[in-house]
């Protein structure tokens with residue numbers, strides 16, 4: 001997979017994340033302290049964060065390879 005494709009995936013995940021965050025903000029539970037620790041929406045957000053991190057790692061690895069090729 002190319003860096004562009006990976007970046008596109010991250011963009012999509014960030015969009016999803018924004019929508020989930022908006023939803024999370026409207027839940028009465030989430031207004032309480034630590035309410036989000038048990039909120040299902042927040043769980044999904046965390047899962048997306050993990051995916052984004054994994055994609056960013058891949059991009060970094062690919063960028064590293066490209067730099068090596070230039071030398």
Ligand SMILES: [Zn+2]
Nearest residue numbers: 024030036039
């Ligand atoms: Zn929440």
